[in-house]
Amino acid sequence: MRLLLAVFLLALSTLSQAEIKTRSIPYQSPDGTRMIGYLAYDDAIKGPRPGVVVVHEWWGLNDYAKRRARDLAALGYSALAIDMYGEGKNTEHPKDAMAFMQAATQNSAAASARFQAGLELLKQQPQTNPDKLAAIGYCFGGGVVLDAARRGVPLAGVVSFHGALATDTPATPGSVKARILVEHGAKDSMVTAQNVSAFKAEMDKAGADYRFVSLEGAKHGFTNPDADRLSHGDHGGPDIGYNKAADESSWADMRAFLKKVFG
Known part of the structure; x- marks a missing residue:
């Protein structure tokens, strides 16, 4: 009995000592920009x-992107929320977010290199x-990871949550090596029905292994609990909103997907 109690107390002590570790890691992109990654692991x-790799929304490397890295760490992964804007900058104003995103994507080669540096x-x-x-x-980051798949970056899989589907460099037959999961809000006014149709046609033509999930009633930004707050204010938008059911369903899909692609 004493031995069982000792084993139990040892196990309890080990569990209490285990925790998600996090740290910020400065690094540099090929264009010389100072980036700041956020690593999380158990x-x-x-x-x-x-x-x-976790790629942030157009808001930048904020607390939400970092939280998702911690969530992945809790699932047993080594997770890095990367920086696509430089210096870890982020905002809550859509005008600034648009400017950050446009600056980061005006040169597609540079944007690709920033993703690769984080990877x-x-x-x-x-x-x-x-x-x-x-x-x-997520959002802008969903488009980033889909473009990585289009380029044939050797990843086991990529997951886009309410991500941008349009691209200037569509996939070609055989170019997509990664399996793809797209979690899309059926009421997303920022991604058109034409975008969805074009994406599916692109993936079919490329012979990609992909799954497209349309989540009923979900708007753009449906995974982010701050979306409702960020959709209001003196800036008058954008049309985003949190959807708890869609958030939980898409995360469950991702968990199953990652488990499958990693074997």
């Missing part, structure tokens, strides 16, 4: 584990298995 897990940083972490990598993105 220190109770020993050795390398699959790594997941390489994740691969370098001792908690990451560099042979098992995926990427998820």
Whole structure:
């Protein structure tokens, strides 16, 4: 009986000591811009584990993107929320967000290089298995990870949550190596029905392994609990909104997807 109690107390002590570790990591993009990544992992897990890049919404590398990195760490992954704007900058005003996004994407090669720099940083972490990598993105970040898949970046999978579907560089037959999961709000006014149809036709033509999920009643930004607050104010928009059911459903889809692609 005493032995069982001792084992129980030891296990309880181990669980209480385990926690999600986080740290900010400065790094540099090929264009010389100083970036700041946010790494999260569970220190109770020993050795390398699959790594997941998180790409932020058009708001920038804010607390929401960092929270998603911690959520992934709690699932057993090494997660890095990367910086696509530089200096970790972020905003809550759509005018500023639009300016940040346009500056980051005006040169597609530079934008691709910034994503790649973040991916390489994740691969370098001792908690990451560099042979098992995926990427998820939200809004602007959803478009970023889909473009990475279009370019044939060697990822096991990518997940887009209420992401941009249009692109200037469509996939070509055989170019997409990663499996793709798209979680889209059926009431998303920022992504048109034409965008959806064009995306599906593009993926079909490219022979991509993809799944497109349309979530009933969900607007753009449906995963972010701050979306309702950010949709109001003196700026008068944008048309976004949180949807708890869609948030939970899409996250469950992602969990199953990552488990499948990582084997």
